[in-house]
Amino acid sequence: MTAPAHARTSADLIRAEEPVLAHNYHPLPVVVARAEGAWVEDVEGRRYLDMLAGYSALNFGHRHPALIQAAHDQLDRLTLTSRAFHNDRLAEFAERLAALTGLDMVLPMNTGAEAVESGIKVARKWAYDVKGVPEGQATIVVAADNFHGRTTTIVSFSTDESARAGFGPFTPGFRIVPYNDLAALEEAVDETTAAVLIEPIQGEAGVIIPDAGYLTGVRELTRREGCLFIADEIQSGLGRTGRTLAVEHESVVPDVLLLGKALGGGIVPVSAVVARREVMGVLGPGEHGSTFGGNPLAAAVGTAVIELLETGEFQRRADELGLVLREGLQALEGHGVTGFRARGLWAGVDVDPALGTGREISERLMREGILVKDTHGSTIRLAPPLTVTADEVRSALGTLEKVLGQAG
Known part of the structure; x- marks a missing residue:
């Protein structure tokens, strides 16, 4: 036994x-x-x-006592409905997360990799519906030495061979440029580019911090070239760098923000894609979903996390x-x-x-x-x-x- x-x-x-x-x-x-x-x-x-x-x-x-209490209180009431129905915790979570980040709309998911995958889908849909990129031709520019997760699509644009070996064939549609290199980024962006997806600080690569002005340059370049700036703040966000978001060190607001990890308070997996209304608005019913995304327990804990961040402490x-x-x-x-x-x-x-x-x-x-x-x-x-x-x-x-x- x-x-x-x-x-x-x-x-x-x-x-x-x-x-x-x-x-x-x-x-x-x-x-x-x-x-x-x-x-x-x-x-x-x-x-x-x-x-x-x-x-x-x-x-x-x-x-953390406040987060444990929020989870306990919610466990006594309701844990899961799926998005087949509304629940009484989701609206407050989404409203407060949008306000905290300075963006408009929230797509709740579970894991960080799910948030990245969801952000990619939103960017491609936006490229076809709004930018007018021909169907099937949208590209996303990413940085070398990135870490965005380990799904098949995500490892398709990894430069870490240990994450890729044995997992092909890989998903097309990505262009890799050196991190912290605005000239290389500008050369890679063209009329098919849906988005530039980067970590404001590359965590897995060894906490690589770009030069001052790099994030501002990414923001200016993407705005000028008519593509989206997606900031993956799954590790760098929610207080870690001394700001709510790492992009705040350069007063930059991306079009799409990817959050996870700390959003679940170390209790449940919670992630989110937060975006401008004209970007997130491309999604319609049935085009994307998650059984557990936005569940009442996750929303309750996520709201308690946001309350801690709202104080600035x-x-x-x-x-x-x-x-x-x-x-x-x-x-x-x-x-x-x-x-x-x-x-x-x-x-x-x-x-x-x-x-x-x-x-x-x-x-x-x-x-x-x-x-x-x-x-x-x-x-x-x-x-x-x-x-x-x-x-x-x-x-x-x-x-x-x-x-x-x-x-x-």
């Missing part, structure tokens, strides 16, 4: 996964059983400071604590850190390859009670919950200094 999970060790549980769970992830060997705020606890009772926050899905920390925290993070990383340059990129509470940290790969550094930090995740090579990401304290950030950086010193 299989022992109950609470009676099994981390090693037992990791071994139990091996024969039955698809091997599409390579997680760190820690088995989390409980969590609160910026801290998690494994099945043996060891505590870890979470400096990853579910790739920004946990911007408000684990089990979390944006301010990310901005202020981001200075603590940046100062700490600057002190580590030349001491195992060869470079870093940071905005708000989000950083990509390049470690001297002689000291280990990103995976090895992550494992050493785990053994010291700090959870991070590598990206490529010897780069690790730091993205703690926005509820983290300055002392906790400093402690994590002190542990990183210790680990790098030991590796040297």
